[in-house]
Amino acid sequence: MLDRMALPATAPLVSRLPARLWIDTQAWAIRRLHFLHRSRVAHHLETGSLGEREALFHLRRNGYIVVARRWKSAKVPGDLDLIAWHGSVLCFIEVKTRSRRDAFAAELAVDSHKQTILRRLARVYLHRLPPPVRPSSARFDVVSVYLASDSGRQPSTHPDFELNQGAFGWE
Structure with a gap:
């Protein structure tokens, strides 16, 4: 419709073709850039975000009380995926997501x-807590999330989880 407004209706079809071709080329380029952006950047970020969300609900179903998600400090690079209480133990949880096993x-x-x-971030987090609230014990857990079904070909509606409590220590 835009090419009709730009050129008079009496203009021959040949002279209107380059404008339409140019618009089609722009549309193709925008679609391609969007596709490349999604496939290069968003896919792994989307997979990781989906895994963290699934792990959050899995942990909640197993009695964890999640108090922070993607916690960051200005002093230390990185982030803590999840921080949760499991009984009287404060858990710093790293989530690793894979699309298949x-x-x-x-x-x-x-x-x-x-x-x-993760240890540095956990120390900063604990240091920021007021002394009466600081836990007597804390640990590092790792949750592995596998999004693929048993066949490994398509995403499952129920991911598989492996929870490793106390996966590593403070040393």
């Missing part, structure tokens, strides 16, 4: 470097 368990992605970052 692999030869390696998802929790193996929490290597020594990641553990160091």
Whole structure:
């Protein structure tokens, strides 16, 4: 419709074709950029976000009281996926999500470097709590979330979870 407004109706079809072709090219480029943006950036972020949300509800079903999600500090890089109380124990929970099961368990992605970052963040979090509220014990849990069905071909409506309580210590 826009190309009709730009050119008089009496203009030959050939002269209107380049304007339409240009508009179609722009539309194709915008669609392609959107597709590339989704496939490169959003897919893994979307998978991780979905896994964290599923883990949050799984933990709540298992008696955890979640008090923080994606907690960050200005002093230490990184974030704590979930912070929750499990009875009288404060848990710092790292969530690892995979779209399907692999030869390696998802929790193996929490290597020594990641553990160091999580320990630093946990210390900052505990230091910010007022002394009467500070827990007598705290631990690090890792939740592995597998989104694929048993066949591994399509996402399942019920993901599989593996909860590793006390996955690593404070040392």
